[in-house]
Amino acid sequence: QADAAAPPTPAANAQGAQSLEQLQGLQDEIRRRMQGAQSLPAAGQVPAEFLSLSPSVRQVIAIDASQSRLYLLRHDQGQLQLVDSFYVSVGKLGVGKLEEGDQRTPEGIYFIGRQIAGQRLPEFYGKGALTLNYPNDWDKAMGRSGSGIWLHGAPPDQFARLPQASDGCVVLANPDLIALMRTVDKLTPVLIREKLQWVAPSDASHRQSTDAFTAVLQQWHQAWMQDDPQGALQLATPQWTASPEGQAWQTRMAALFKGRSVELQDISTYGWKDDKGEIRVANLKLKSREQAQPLSLRQYWRKVGKDWRLFSEDLQNQS
DSSP: OOOOOOOOOHHHHHHHHHHHHHHHHHHHHHHHHHHHHHOOOOTTOEETTEEEOOTTOOEEEEEEGGGTEEEEEEEETTEEEEEEEEEEEEETTOBOOOSTTSOOBOOEEEEEEEEEEGGGSOGGGTTEEEEEOOSOHHHHHTTOOOOOOEEEOOOTTOSSOOSEEESSSEEEOHHHHHHHHHHOOTTOEEEEESSOOEEOTTOHHHHHHHHHHHHHHHHHHHHHHTTOHHHHHTTBOHHHHHSHHHHHHHHHHHHHHTTOOOEEEEEEEEEEEETTEEEEEEEEEEEOTTOSSOEEEEEEEEEETTEEEEEEEEEOOOO
């Protein structure tokens, strides 16, 4: 009689579990690729977070983690049009990053910073990377930590990665990453959501949100134009106005507007809502005849009761 088969070793069990996990991941990838290709948004629809875009914003990126899909949209004459979509991989534990090393991809409104060529990076990052400004000022206010969140390529031994395989970055196949790097500009907005909500630009609620916040920006601008710093400060949170950053902001704004006609230009606004609150992100420029170059600002406003209050403002480097 033949000897009974020896029981599997712990190493064999671990290898079998890893193979099963890999197989399930590949099946999930195939499913998501098919769903993503078959469920593109209707013509003319836009992600709800894009409220208004200035003509200087040529493209936007929106990432739907549930679909493992990155959408590239072109902005032309006030309209957003879908140009392309790519399969992507996100964090091993999904989205909703809270801290360094949690293997999650952040959710929010971010902007592309630098392009890094592949030859300047380890092979793990593929053919290059586009950096994002995580953590943004809302993340910081909420105590979220971590850094080095990029859009980057896949290692040379992989065409693409499983749907949830990164340590927090968004990973594309190298041909897709190269196409993206050839197309997008610095400061291109990048929206990351567990699931995108697509709306028609004519949607009444969407237009109302846009118009209501534009009126707040106009009120802020007019307060400074009328030499009414207190009126402007009433539109900010007390924590911000009392902070060293807020004090420096007040001094800068007062000097800029003092005795000058300053135009509000090139406004883009973005909406965001999560379980911690609702915010608006505004990119804008302030220009007077005395300035050789306009002052480029990024503002973060949060909903306090029924009102919008400025809680952070950054000078932006356009170069």
